[in-house]
Amino acid sequence: MTEARGSAGQNGAAHARRAPGTPCWVSLMVHGLASTQEFYGALFGWEFRPGPRQLGPYLRAVLDGREVAGIGQLPPDRQLPIAWTPYLASDDVNQTAETVRLCGGTIGVGPLDADEAGRLAIGSDPSGAVFGIWQAASHLGVAVTGVPGAxxxxxxxxxxxxxxxxxxxxxxxxxxxxxxxxxxxxxxxxxxxxxxxxxxxxxxxxxxxxxxxxxxxxxxxxxxxxxxxxxxxxxxxxxxxxxxxxxxxxxxxxxxxxxxxxxxxxx
Incomplete structure (x- = not known):
């Protein structure tokens, strides 16, 4: 089920650029950033470092020095469902977003740049399930999968x-x-x-x-x-x-x- 234990790349390659469609990141937007940070830090042993702030305050969760997830803060006036969102890799987020629309999905956020980290969009499939699209630049995504806390x-x-x-x-x-x-x-x-x-x-x-x-x-x-x-x-x-x-x-x-x-x- 999982990729190679202790790696985040295909066929065991450590932290390599993913093939389009591969899950490469997971992110959570919440109202209480500090309390959520405390919860996951205690549960999984995560530490945190700052991430891109295009969508507001955002932290990257780090496990043994390797990035595994992101947690951001929703604006106070946004009453959106609180949910973990997986991001699927893309070589061209603009083209992928357009294909999403042509195939009956929607794009709710972006495409937009996330500093030097990469380019993203957030959309939903025809059934309404929300997912992200990530075109990597300096940030390739999760650095480890399949180990406790990842x-x-x-x-x-x-x-x-x-x-x-x-x-x-x-x-x-x-x-x-x-x-x-x-x-x-x-x-x-x-x-x-x-x-x-x-x-x-x-x-x-x-x-x-x-x-x-x-x-x-x-x-x-x-x-x-x-x-x-x-x-x-x-x-x-x-x-x-x-x-x-x-x-x-x-x-x-x-x-x-x-x-x-x-x-x-x-x-």
């Missing part, structure tokens, strides 16, 4: 995969690997033969208050042991720890309600 996987939860499958294949050039079971609406998307993201149709189990949305998985050493710490820090458990095809997982929220998953991946 991202492990990104999954799109939607009513049915057929609604958005063609969109992602056209915009990002993904190939599909259907689920093993014909009764499961669960499709893994590949780039150059390697799995990069998953689309899972959950039907009426889709949360009505969220609609279609991306879910980011963060690796931890012990899912069961992390949950008490998460709740003590003000987070909430939505789906208790359980064993799945990729490892032991739980779906949780931070104190502002941003959903994410914890996973101890199968070796």
């Amino acid at each position: 991202t492990a996987w990104n999954e799109l939860l939607t009513f049915e995969s057929a609604t958005v499958l063609k969109f992602y294949e056209t915009v990002f050039g993904f190939e599909r690997r259907p689920a093993d079971s014909p009764d499961s609406d669960d499709i893994t998307l590949l780039l150059r033969g390697s799995p990069v993201v998953n689309i899972r149709g959950v039907g009426n189990a889709l949360p009505r208050d969220r609609g279609s949305h991306w879910l980011t998985y963060f690796e931890v050493a012990d899912v069961d042991g992390t949950l008490p710490r998460l709740t003590a820090l003000g987070g909430h458990v939505l789906t208790p720890a359980h064993d799945g095809p990729w490892g032991r997982t739980a779906v949780v929220t931070d104190p502002e309600g941003a959903r994410f998953a914890l996973i101890r991946s199968n070796a």
Whole structure:
């Protein structure tokens, strides 16, 4: 499921420029930047350094000296859903944004420059799920994946995969690997033969208050042991720890309600 442990590049290359369509960053916009920083710092051992400020105050989370995520502050008058947003790599964010529009998606932010770091846009697919597009310059994205405290996987939860499958294949050039079971609406998307993201149709189990949305998985050493710490820090458990095809997982929220998953991946 994950890329090579301890690396952020394809085929084990450390912190290399990603092929278009590869998840390369994950970011969260919140109202309480300081309190959110404290929560994730205590949960994952993150430290923080300043990042680009085009969209307001913004911090990059650092794990053992390597950047793993971003957290920014929403303007006080913006009442937007609090959610982790994965960014998919692009060689030309302007062209990718135009393709998003032509394929039935929308672009809500950008394209715009983020200092010398790169160029970005934020959009949504035809089902309404929000994602980012990142054209790297000096900032290539996450420097490590698949180790405790770093991202492990990104999954799109939607009513049915057929609604958005063609969109992602056209915009990002993904190939599909259907689920093993014909009764499961669960499709893994590949780039150059390697799995990069998953689309899972959950039907009426889709949360009505969220609609279609991306879910980011963060690796931890012990899912069961992390949950008490998460709740003590003000987070909430939505789906208790359980064993799945990729490892032991739980779906949780931070104190502002941003959903994410914890996973101890199968070796």
